[in-house]
Structures are given as structure tokens and as C-alpha cells.
Amino acid sequence: MTEDDLRQMIGRVQRGSLSRRGFVKRMAAVGLTAPMATQLLAVAGVSSAASAQSIPNYGPTRRGGGGALKILYWQAPTLLNPHFGSGTTNSDASRVFYEPLAGWATDGTLHPILAAEVPSVDNGGLAADGRSVTWKLKRDAKWHDGQQFSADDVVFNWEFAKNPAVAAVSSGSYRDVNVVKVDDFTVRVEFNQPTPFWADAFVASIGQLIPKHLFKDFVGANARDAPTNLRPVGTSAYKFVSFAPGDNLRAELNPNYHKDNRPYFDTLEVKGGGDAVSAARAVLQTGDFDYAWNMQVEDAILKRLEEAGRGKVNIVENGNIEFVQLNTTDPNQEVDGERSSIKTEHPAFRDPAVRQAMALLVDRNALEQHIYGRGGPATSNFLNNPPRFASPNTRWEFSIQKANEILDRAGYVRGRDGIRAKDGVRLKFLFQTSVNAPRQRTQAVYKQAAQRAGIDLELKSVNGSVFFSSDVANPDTYVKLYADMQMYTTTMPQADPERFMNQYVSWECSAKANNWQGRNIVRFRNDEYDTIFRQSQGELDPVKRAALFIRMNDLVVNSNHIIPLVKRPLVSASLNNLRPVLSAWDGTTWLLSDWWRQT
Amino acid sequence: MLQYLIRRLLIAIPSLLGISVILFTVLALAPGDPFEELATNPAIPPDVRAHLRASLGMDDPVHIRYFAWLTSMLRGEWGYSFVSRIPVEQLILQRLPTTIAVIGLSQILALCIALPVGVFAATRPYSLFDQVANTLAFIGFSLPTFFTGLLLILLFSIHLGWLPFVFRTDIEATGWRWWWEMFRQSIMPIMVLGLFQGAAWTRYVRSAVLDVIRLDHVTTARSKGLPEGRVTTRHIVRNAMIPVVTLVALQMPAVFGGAIVTEQIFRVPGIGSLLITAILSNDTPVIMGVTFIFACLVIFFNLVADILYGWLDPRISYR
Numbered sequence: 001m002t003e004d005d006l007r008q009m010i011g012r013v014q015r016g017s018l019s020r021r022g023f024v025k026r027m028a029a030v031g032l033t034a035p036m037a038t039q040l041l042a043v044a045g046v047s048s049a050a051s052a053q054s055i056p057n058y059g060p061t062r063r064g065g066g067g068a069l070k071i072l073y074w075q076a077p078t079l080l081n082p083h084f085g086s087g088t089t090n091s092d093a094s095r096v097f098y099e100p101l102a103g104w105a106t107d108g109t110l111h112p113i114l115a116a117e118v119p120s121v122d123n124g125g126l127a128a129d130g131r132s133v134t135w136k137l138k139r140d141a142k143w144h145d146g147q148q149f150s151a152d153d154v155v156f157n158w159e160f161a162k163n164p165a166v167a168a169v170s171s172g173s174y175r176d177v178n179v180v181k182v183d184d185f186t187v188r189v190e191f192n193q194p195t196p197f198w199a200d201a202f203v204a205s206i207g208q209l210i211p212k213h214l215f216k217d218f219v220g221a222n223a224r225d226a227p228t229n230l231r232p233v234g235t236s237a238y239k240f241v242s243f244a245p246g247d248n249l250r251a252e253l254n255p256n257y258h259k260d261n262r263p264y265f266d267t268l269e270v271k272g273g274g275d276a277v278s279a280a281r282a283v284l285q286t287g288d289f290d291y292a293w294n295m296q297v298e299d300a301i302l303k304r305l306e307e308a309g310r311g312k313v314n315i316v317e318n319g320n321i322e323f324v325q326l327n328t329t330d331p332n333q334e335v336d337g338e339r340s341s342i343k344t345e346h347p348a349f350r351d352p353a354v355r356q357a358m359a360l361l362v363d364r365n366a367l368e369q370h371i372y373g374r375g376g377p378a379t380s381n382f383l384n385n386p387p388r389f390a391s392p393n394t395r396w397e398f399s400i401q402k403a404n405e406i407l408d409r410a411g412y413v414r415g416r417d418g419i420r421a422k423d424g425v426r427l428k429f430l431f432q433t434s435v436n437a438p439r440q441r442t443q444a445v446y447k448q449a450a451q452r453a454g455i456d457l458e459l460k461s462v463n464g465s466v467f468f469s470s471d472v473a474n475p476d477t478y479v480k481l482y483a484d485m486q487m488y489t490t491t492m493p494q495a496d497p498e499r500f501m502n503q504y505v506s507w508e509c510s511a512k513a514n515n516w517q518g519r520n521i522v523r524f525r526n527d528e529y530d531t532i533f534r535q536s537q538g539e540l541d542p543v544k545r546a547a548l549f550i551r552m553n554d555l556v557v558n559s560n561h562i563i564p565l566v567k568r569p570l571v572s573a574s575l576n577n578l579r580p581v582l583s584a585w586d587g588t589t590w591l592l593s594d595w596w597r598q599t
Numbered sequence: 600m601l602q603y604l605i606r607r608l609l610i611a612i613p614s615l616l617g618i619s620v621i622l623f624t625v626l627a628l629a630p631g632d633p634f635e636e637l638a639t640n641p642a643i644p645p646d647v648r649a650h651l652r653a654s655l656g657m658d659d660p661v662h663i664r665y666f667a668w669l670t671s672m673l674r675g676e677w678g679y680s681f682v683s684r685i686p687v688e689q690l691i692l693q694r695l696p697t698t699i700a701v702i703g704l705s706q707i708l709a710l711c712i713a714l715p716v717g718v719f720a721a722t723r724p725y726s727l728f729d730q731v732a733n734t735l736a737f738i739g740f741s742l743p744t745f746f747t748g749l750l751l752i753l754l755f756s757i758h759l760g761w762l763p764f765v766f767r768t769d770i771e772a773t774g775w776r777w778w779w780e781m782f783r784q785s786i787m788p789i790m791v792l793g794l795f796q797g798a799a800w801t802r803y804v805r806s807a808v809l810d811v812i813r814l815d816h817v818t819t820a821r822s823k824g825l826p827e828g829r830v831t832t833r834h835i836v837r838n839a840m841i842p843v844v845t846l847v848a849l850q851m852p853a854v855f856g857g858a859i860v861t862e863q864i865f866r867v868p869g870i871g872s873l874l875i876t877a878i879l880s881n882d883t884p885v886i887m888g889v890t891f892i893f894a895c896l897v898i899f900f901n902l903v904a905d906i907l908y909g910w911l912d913p914r915i916s917y918r
Contacts, residue, residue, distance in 0.1 A: 072765070076876065078683035086634055086682075167654045169634075172644040221654070224684045242769065244693055245683040246876055247868035250769055271765060273876075274866040278752070282765050285757055289765070465879070469632070470648070517645035 006543065054105035056581060058261070058594050064253050066264035066597055071589075072279045072289040076246045076272020081229040082208035083161055083168035091205045092293070092587040093270060096251055097144070097234035100207030101135050101154070102199065104585035106316055108386030108495040110199055111591070114141055114149065114209065114235060114258075116185075119198075130194035130540045135202065137185040141258040143211050144239045151181045154202060156212035159219065166223040170206045177201050194538050196545055197496040204494075204586045209235070237263035237593035247272060257593065264596035277301060283573040284311040290578050290597075293588055295571040299373020302573070311575045315374055318584030319385045319492025319500060320568040322376065324362070324446075324485055325522040326355055326561045331430070331482045338512035340481050342523050347425045349484070353410035354427065355560035357403040358485075361449040364396055367566055371438045371445075376566035383553040384567050385584065389497050391550040394557050396564075403453040412454070420454035429484035432460040432476075434467040439487060442565070472515055479516040481523070489568050495585040497549050498537065504556050505533050522561055529555050607905075611898045618894045619887070623668065626883050627661040633681040633881050655681055668887060678884035680877070687888040690873060695855075697768065698869035701788050702854045708793030709800055710847070716797075717804025718836060721812060732801065739798025748791045748864040755787060762787055766867045788865045792858055796850070803846055807839040814838075840911055848904035852896035856889070 060066070077093030079085045085094055101115040110118045116136040119125020125134050141149040160166055161174040168174075178190040179201070189201055201207060211233055218226035232240050235258070238251035251268040271289070279292040284305035295302060295313065302313050330344035348354050364378035380396035383389050412420035412427060420427045431446070433439045440461055447457040460483065462476045467488070475482050492500045502508055507530075508520040529552055536548040556562045572588070574580050577598045581591040633655075634648050652658055656667065671678060677687035716736075720729040756764040763784050770780045811817065812835055820834045821827075857871025866872075870889060877885035909915045 078680075084684070164650065167647070167651050169643055169647060169651070171647050224679075229684060244768060244868065245680075245685055245690065246873060248767070248769060269767075269769065271767065271866065273868065273872055274765070274863060278764065278864070278866075281752075281757065286760065286764075288763060470645075471632075515645075 010543070054107040054109050055111060055591070055594065056579065058596065059579070059598065060261055060264045060596050063255070063257070063261055063263070064266050066266060068267045068269065069265035069595065069597075070289045070291075071268070071270045072274075072282055072292040073270060073272045074274050074276045074279045074292075074294070077243075077249060077270065078245045079229065080232045080243060080249075081210065081226075082205065083157075083166070083170045083210065084224060084229065086169055088294075088587065089272065091208075092589045093249055094208060094232060095205065095236075095587050095589040096238055096249065096268065096270065096592060097232040097236050097240055098208035098210060099235050100204055100209060101137070101202040102204075102207075103590045104204050104495045104583055106583040106585065108388070108585060110203070113591075114138055126198065130191070130196060130198070130538075132188055132190045133198040134182065134186060134188045137187070138258055139185055141235050142256055143213075143235055144233045144254060145211075145214075146256075147211065147213055149209075149211075149235050150184050151187045152184075153209055153212045154187045155179050155181050156216065157209050158201065160210070160215060160223070163219055165220045168223075173200045173206045194540060196537070196540050196542070197494075197498050199496075200494070204590070238265075238268050241267075259593055262593040268592070280305055280573050283575060284308060284313075287311065287575060290575050291580055292573040295375075295573050297571075299375055302571075303373075305573075309576075311573055313374065314570075314572045314574055314580065314582055316570040316572075316582050316584045317385055317567065318570055319383070319497070320489055320570075321379065321382060321384065321492075322372075322442075322487065322489045322565045322568055323382065324358075324487045324563040324565060325481070326358060326485050326563070327481055327483065328523045328525070328561055329481075331484060336512070339475075340523065342509050342511060342525070346484070348427055348429070349561070351410060352560070353406050354412070357406050357453060357455070358450075359560045359563045360397060360399050360403040360406070361453055361455070362396075362446055362563060362565060363398040363449060364565055365398065366445055367442055371441050372566050372568075374569075375571050376438075376568060379564050379567045380557065381553055382557055382562055382564050383497055383501065383549060385492070386495055388546050389549045389553075391553045391557075393550070393554050398449075400449055400452045407453060407455075414454045418451075418454060419456045426456075427454060428456040428458065430460060431457045431485050431487070432462060432467075432478075432483040433487040434464040434478075435461045436464065442487065470515075470517065477516070479510050479518075479521055481510070481521055487565070493585075501533065501536075501549060501552050504529055504552070504562075506530050524556060524559070524561055526555055526559070604902075607902050611902075614898065615891075615894060619669065619672075619891055620665065622887060622890050622894075623665045623883075624661065626881075626886060627664070629881065632657060668884075672891075677888050680882050680885045682877075682880050682882045682885075687884050690885060691870065691888060691892070694857075694868055694870045694873050697766075697867060698857045698871070699854060701785055701867055701869060702792065702857055704785070705789045705792035706796060706847075706850065706854055708789060709796035712793070712797035713800030713804050717801045718808050718831065718839075720801070721805045721808035722831060722835075724809060729805075733805075736798040736801045739794055740802070742795070743860075744791050744795050744858070745860045745864060747795065748787070748861055751787050751791060752864070764865060766865050768868055784865075788858075788861050788867055791861055800843070800846065804839070804843055807842050808835060811835050811839040837911060841908055844907050844911065845904050848900045848907065849897070851900045851903075852893055855896055856893050 073089055075089040077089050079090050080094045080097065082091060082094040082098050085091050099113045102110045102112050102118055105111045112118050114137060116138050117123060119133050119135060121128065127133070137151060137154070143149055158174050158179040161168045161170045176192060180188045180190065182188050189198070191198070202209070214228045214233055215226055230243060237254055237257045239254045241250040241252050243249050249270040253263055253266050257263065276294070276296045280295050280297050280302060282288045283290070283292040285308045287310045306313060326349045327340060327346050328349065329340045329342055330346050331340045333339065333344050335341040335343045368376055368378045378396065380394040381391050383391065407420055412422045414420050431443060433443060443459045447459060450457050466474060466476050467478050469477055470479060471477060478486060478488055503519040504524045505520060506525040508518045509523045510516045510518040510521045532548050532551055536545055539545040539548060557564060570582070570584060572582065579596050579598055581594045582588065583590055632652060634651055656664060668678065679686055680690055716732050720732045723729055752764045755762040764787065766784050770777055772780055817830060817834055820830045855870065857869035859871040859875050862869045862871040863875065873885065874889045877889070
């Protein structure tokens with residue numbers, strides 16, 4: 001099926017000559033899954049029912065009466081200002097009180113929260129040239145202290161976040177846009193160039209809005225001293241009661257919440273600290289807590305705990321991926337005081353045959369079955385989600401025999417020690433990763449298979465706090481890549497892949513010149529990739545844009561410099577009767593107002 | 600005596616300075632910064648991170664940062680936590696009551712076990728009671744607390760379902776119910792720490808008492824016809840207590856410092872867990888604050904131990 005066929009079909013649905021169901025059926029016939037088909041309709045602006053489908057049904061018919069909701073995090077929140085809190089825990093904790101204009105549902109569609117509706121071309125919210133987006137705000141939303149929420153608050157958040165003296169972690173999303181108040185309940189976000197991904201400022205975690213009337217005296221270097229940082233006043237379904245940094249957070253029902261019948265629970269407690277396994281126990285086995293966040297626990301243990309029958313494990317597919325990078329540059333050669341310089345070429349990995357062999361030697365099936373379980377389904381794509389961006393063109397295979405054949409054909413001959421070599425280049429690689437049990441097991445599995453193909457992997461594991469630090473003086477950080485190959489998980493925090501796929505453009509190469517802050521750590525360089533990435537940045541047609549990202553994925557994956565291993569979905573635990581609303585593209589607490597308990 | 604005290608306190612100043620220099624340098628040498636998590640988040644441009652580092656003065660050379668810390672410390676300002684932007688002393692005060700309650704009670708429990716059991720076992724060496732007490736003490740201090748903690752959780756929380764294993768500071772009950780709930784959730788951490796410490800101390804008390812019990816003055820006291828109880832308390836235990844007092848006094852700073860592992864297992868929001876999270880997130884002001892107080896307490900309790908010696912053994916004089 002070509003892009004034109006697709007477009008015609010979408011057009012027929014738009015005109016009404018083809019039903020939505022008929023469309024989905026036809027797509028299924030050519031191998032596209034139902035979620036992907038609905039996605040296509042949604043992005044083409046056809047669906048009106050899509051956003052209703054992406055949020056599960058809300059049962060309760062009145063506000064309150066649900067008792068206590070107890071959530072367990074094994075990391076504890078330390079700060080309750082969304083513009084300062086680094087890390088998921090802090091951003092989730094401030095989300096209990098603050099809300100953005102819209103959040104991301106797990107299928108990658110926007111769900112309005114403080115906005116009256118999601119802007120689209122049809123409702124006039126999106127400018128046809130992609131240079132601005134107009135948000136209409138809810139008129140009945142109030143801050144917890146009774147003040148009216150209005151466009152002034154939205155504009156204030158932009159001024160606050162972009163101010164360099166404030167040093168907000170959210171500044172990246174606000175400093176390149178211009179925000180204009182149209183009227184008391186309408187704001188317009190203006191962009192310098194056509195922007196296909198317009199839903200960044202004021203959306204999801206980064207978009208949580210703080211009240212102007214409590215922060216207006218703290219725009220500047222004193223922003224971190226604002227008392228409201230520790231006693232938040234937001235617009236959400238739960239009001240602040242108490243907060244002990246690094247320990248627990250308590251909230252209670254907000255009787256004036258702007259959505260009907262919500263919330264369900266009367267009180268809310270978020271307890272932090274401890275470890276993941278005992279958190280899983282407290283939910284699945286003893287039922288002391290209702291929900292436990294981020295279950296980084298072996299799947300076998302989770303399955304055993306689930307047998308108690310009290311709770312279940314929730315798995316939410318997102319874009320996070322565990323993958324291997326084969327260095328494009330030479331880590332053993334120093335040029336201008338830097339190793340792995342882009343002026344060099346990796347002696348072995350510059351040969352596509354070696355890279356292809358390396359890709360054939362990872363047994364992803366074994367990784368999924370014996371190491372990661374439900375927390376790591378095998379994949380052949382780097383870009384897996386939302387479904388509309390997943391490439392159908394890639395395959396993975398595990399075959400030691402094929403790897404041997406390829407290397408034989410390429411002229412790599414086994415030496416006395418069983419290691420292959422050609423023209424003095426020995427296939428002996430330093431393989432580094434962070435200290436983490438599943439990663440060390442993966443390294444061992446890989447090493448064993450590689451050995452049978454005449455490739456020797458020297459395994460190295462670096463403490464996570466060193467490996468993932470950006471310490472310029474330390475040679476063992478992942479951004480320096482002073483090794484032949486390395487493995488880690490990269491996360492995809494947004495439903496749009498632009499920020500995710502920029503990690504392979506040539507101008508992002510990590511190097512001494514940029515203090516190794518470039519995102520292209522493997523130093524992948526490909527002219528076609530650069531061209532289509534630039535094209536995607538200005539491409540306003542969602543279907544065309546999806547096709548461009550699929551092509552980018554195919555380029556990096558087929559180069560075999562990037563070997564995707566397993567997807568890392570979000571794993572959490574909840575009691576059987578709890579109905580949490582989770583999302584792959586937004587924080588755990590993004591729609592806490594819609595959580596309820598089936599009785 | 601007063602002169603001795605003043606001299607000891609004056610000696611403490613350079614040692615505290617030395618300790619703070621070493622702590623600060625080690626922390627400065629350690630890799631990473633509090634904004635680690637931002638590094639792997641593509642939504643946050645690297646220069647935002649660099650700006651944040653600069654705004655906290657983390658790019659200054661080590662000695663400048665140290666003197667900045669020292670001068671504000673001398674003025675009584677402990678600084679702000681990098682991570683939560685709360686004054687360090689407030690963070691510590693928030694955690695102090697729980698720490699002192701849980702760790703303090705466990706030390707008292709340990710003493711209550713160690714003193715009677717150790718003394719009783721030593722006065723009847725190689726009796727059945729001594730053998731049993733010895734064996735139990737051996738088991739007690741060879742099992743690490745993280746292991747006994749997990750065992751207790753498995754037994755009392757999961758199989759029997761009697762006790763909660765997540766410590767909560769915000770129990771909603773009042774009056775007796777509050778005390779009861781507090782007791783229920785504290786008993787496991789107190790037991791774990793108390794039994795471990797008690798086992799170790801029992802062995803010390805026993806051997807200290809055994810050393811004294813053979814001495815001539817004890818025989819003399821007995822031959823004077825003093826009742827056995829009086830001999831034990833007046834003539835044996837008092838003399839045997841000197842090494843024990845050193846041990847207990849040196850353990851006292853730990854009451855403040857908390858127990859990192861046990862606090863982590865039971866999610867007790869004590870100073871130990873504050874310290875470990877601060878270390879993991881490279882929150883220098885908090886680490887400095889906690890460790891520095893700890894150093895002060897070690898020095899202080901050393902002094903206390905020395906003064907107690909004099910009370911226990913009047914032959915020791917202070918010059």
C-alpha cells in the first residue's frame with residue numbers, strides 16, 4: 001500500500017463514503033494493526049471519538065466517597081515545583097497538584113485538561129502554516145485557594161520558565177516560543193518556524209501550570225525560595241495537606257474541582273523510599289498500598305507475587321528501548337586530545353559485514369524469555385511507539401551460522417586463539433555498560449554467542465552514577481564512548497519522535513568540542529538521515545511525517561551501528577480493584593482525577 | 600577538671616576542621632552532580648543543566664566552595680539542599696524525632712538485654728544459661744540486619760500479617776490508637792537493630808565481667824561475708840563497666856546517624872535514609888551537614904566516655 005492509497009482511503013472516511021470500521025478492517029488486511037489505523041485517522045484529523053476511546057471509562061457517579069488512595073514510590077519526591085523538580089518522581093509528585101493544558105493519553109493522542117478543547121486545524125486552533133497554536137481555556141477552573149485560573153497564569157508560566165535567572169528545567173520548552181494573551185481565556189503560542197510538534201509548551205509534565213498570584217514576586221534568582229515550592233496551590237483534583245521531602249506527601253479531595261464527579265478518593269498519600277521489590281510486595285502480596293510505581297523487579301518475582309491474587313502488574317508500552325551501539329569511530333586512537341573522534345573510523349566496524357554479524361549474534365528471544373520477561377519484549381526497531389511510527393520493514397534474527405558465513409565471506413580468518421582477524425584487524429571488542437543485573441546477564445549471553453563466531457568481547461561494567469554522568473573529566477561516561485560498543489536504555493519522553501530521533505543527526509555528534517553534550521553518542525553520520533530529519537522538522541502533514549520517521553528508523557537499524565534489543569515498557573503494580581489511568585507518554589499521576597476503585 | 604575539659608574542646612577544633620576538609624574533598628572528587636537525571640532527558644537542553652550547575656556555584660574550584668561552606672557554617676547557616684531547596688537543618692530536624700525514637704529505643708533494648716544476660720552468664724560461666732546465651736549471641740551478631748529484617752518481614756508481615764512493614768509518619772489516629780499504631784510499625788526495626796546490638800554487647804559484658812570476677816578484691820569482698828548481690832553490683836559490675844561504657848558511648852552518635860540499611864528496608868524516614876539519598880543524588884550540603892554533625896557527636900561522646908571513666912574508677916584523674 002502506498003502513501004497515495006492511504007491518503008485516498010482517509011479521504012473517503014472524511015467524506016463519509018467509508019466507515020471508520022471499514023477503514024480499520026482494510027488496514028488490518030494489509031498488515032497494519034487496529035491501533036495504528038485509528039492513529040492514522042486521528043492524526044489526519046478525522047476522528048472525533050478518538051480521545052474518548054483513549055481514556056478508560058470512569059465509573060463513579062458522584063464526587064468523593066472512595067476513601068484513601070495509597071501510592072508507593074521507591075524513590076521519594078523532594079520538591080513540588082514542576083519547573084524545578086528534576087526527575088520523574090518530582091514531576092509526578094507536583095502533578096498531583098498542578099495541571100497542564102493537556103496531557104498525553106497512552107495511545108499518543110492529546111487529552112484536554114485545563115484546555116476547553118484540543119486545538120486542531122478544524123476548530124481553528126492550529127494555524128495552517130504551523131506557526132502558531134491557539135488554546136482555549138476552561139472557564140470554570142479555579143486554584144485551590146479560590147482564585148480564578150485564567151490566561152494570565154498561562155502567560156506567566158512562559159515568562160517564568162524562560163527567564164534564565166530562574167534556571168527552570170522546563171526552560172527548553174519555553175524559550176524559543178512566544179506566548180500571547182488573546183483574551184482572558186485564550187492564549188496563542190507562536191513559533192519561529194513551522195512546527196509540526198506544537199504540543200510541547202503547556203502540555204504534559206513540562207506544561208504544569210503554577211499560579212501567577214503566588215509566584216509573581218519570585219521571578220528571578222529567588223524563585224527557588226518561594227514558599228509555594230513546598231506548599232503547592234494548583235488546580236487539580238487533590239489539595240495539598242502535608243509534605244515531608246524524601247518521605248511522604250498527603251493530599252485531600254478538592255471539592256471545587258473543574259471536572260464533574262471527580263475525584264473519587266477522599267484522601268491521597270504518596271509514600272517514598274525503600275526498594276522496588278518490597279514495594280511490589282506491599283501491593284501485590286499484602287495489599288497495604290494501592291499502587292506501586294516503576295517495578296524494576298525480575299519478572300519471575302512479580303509473577304510469584306501476583307499469585308497471591310490481590311493485585312496485578314500493569315504494562316504500558318512506550319518508546320524506551322535497550323539497545324547496543326557499535327562505535328563508528330576509533331576509541332583507541334587519540335586525535336587532538338580526544339578518543340572516539342569523528343575524524344577517525346572504527347577499524348572493524350567500518351566493515352558492514354562485521355556489523356551485520358554482530359547484529360546476528362544477539363539472541364533477543366533469550367533476552368526476552370530469560371532476562372526481561374514482560375518488562376522487555378524483543379524488537380527490531382529503534383523507534384517503536386506510538387504505533388504510527390513503528391517501521392514494518394525491519395526483522396531480527398539470531399543465527400551464529402549466518403554470522404560465521406558472513407565473516408568467512410568477508411575474509412576474516414580465525415587465528416590460533418580462535419579469534420578472527422583480517423589485515424591485522426582482530427575482532428576483539430570492548431563492550432561496556434552500566435552495573436545492572438539484567439545488563440550483565442545480557443553481556444554474558446552476547447559474549448557466548450560472539451565467541452562461537454570467532455569474535456571476542458571483553459566485558460566492562462561501569463557504576464551507573466559514573467556511566468550516566470556528564471563528568472567531563474571521567475573517561476568512563478557513556479557520552480564519551482571510549483569503548484568499541486556499549487549498551488543502555490534510552491528513553492522517549494514525548495509522543496512525538498522528533499526529540500528522540502535527533503540522536504542520529506550529524507550535528508549532534510558527541511565530541512570534545514561540545515563537552516560531549518551532543519546527543520549522537522554513537523557518532524552516526526548519514527547524509528540521507530540528516531536531510532530527511534530536516535524535512536520532518538518542517539513537514540506539517542502527519543502521515544508524510546510518520547513515513548519520514550519510519551525511514552529514519554530503517555536507516556539507523558539497517559546500518560547495524562544501532563542494534564535494538566528489547567523494548568522497556570513501564571511496569572507498575574496495582575490492586576485488582578483499582579482502576580488507574582496510565583500513560584506511556586505522560587507521568588503516572590497525569591490523570592489522577594480519573595482513578596477510581598471498582599467495588 | 601575544667602582545664603582538662605577546655606583543653607579537650609580546643610583540641611577538637613583542628614580535628615573537626617580536618618574532618619570537614621577531608622569530607623569536602625572526597626565529595627568534590629566523587630563523580631556526578633544532582634542533575635544527573637536531566638542528562639538523559641532529551642527534552643532538557645544541556646545548557647539548561649550547565650546553567651543550573653553554575654547557579655548553585657558548582658563550577659567554582661573546590662577550595663572556594665569549601666571556604667564558602669565553612670564561612671556560612673561558622674555563621675550558623677547550614678546551606679540549602681541542592682535537590683529540595685530546603686535549609687539543611689530543617690531537613691535534619693524533620694527526621695530527628697523518628698530517628699531518635701527508633702534507633703534510641705533499639706539501643707535501650709540492646710542495653711536491657713546485654714547487661715543482665717552478660718552479667719548473669721559471666722557469674723555462672725559454662726552453665727547451661729551461659730551456653731545458651733553465648734550461642735544466641737553468636738547467631739545474633741553473625742546475622743546482618745538486612746537479613747534479619749527481611750526474615751521478620753516475611754514472618755510477621757507476609758505469613759502472619761500482624762505487622763505493617765512500611766513505616767508511615769502520618770498515622771491518622773489519635774490518642775492511644777496512635778501510640779498503638781506507632782508501636783506496631785516500629786517494633787520490627789527496633790527489634791532488628793536492638794537484637795543485633797544486644798548480641799554484640801552481651802559478649803563484651805560477659806568477657807569484661809569475667810575479667811573482674813577473678814580479681815582479688817572480689818574474693819576479699821566475698822570473704823568479708825557480703826551478700827552475693829552486693830558483691831556483683833558494687834564490686835564486679837562497676838569495675839567491669841569501663842570497657843562497656845566506651846563501647847556504648849561510641850555507639851551513641853549512631854543514634855543520631857540512624858541505620859542506613861534498616862531504615863531503607865522498613866522505609867523509616869530517619870537520618871540514615873536522608874544521608875543515603877543525599878549521597879546518591881550528590882546533594883553536597885546535606886551530606887556535609889549530616890556527616891559533620893556526626894563527626895561532632897563522635898568527638899563529644901568520646902569526651903563523655905573519658906569523663907565517665909573517672910566516675911566509675913576514681914583512680915583515673917584528669918590532667
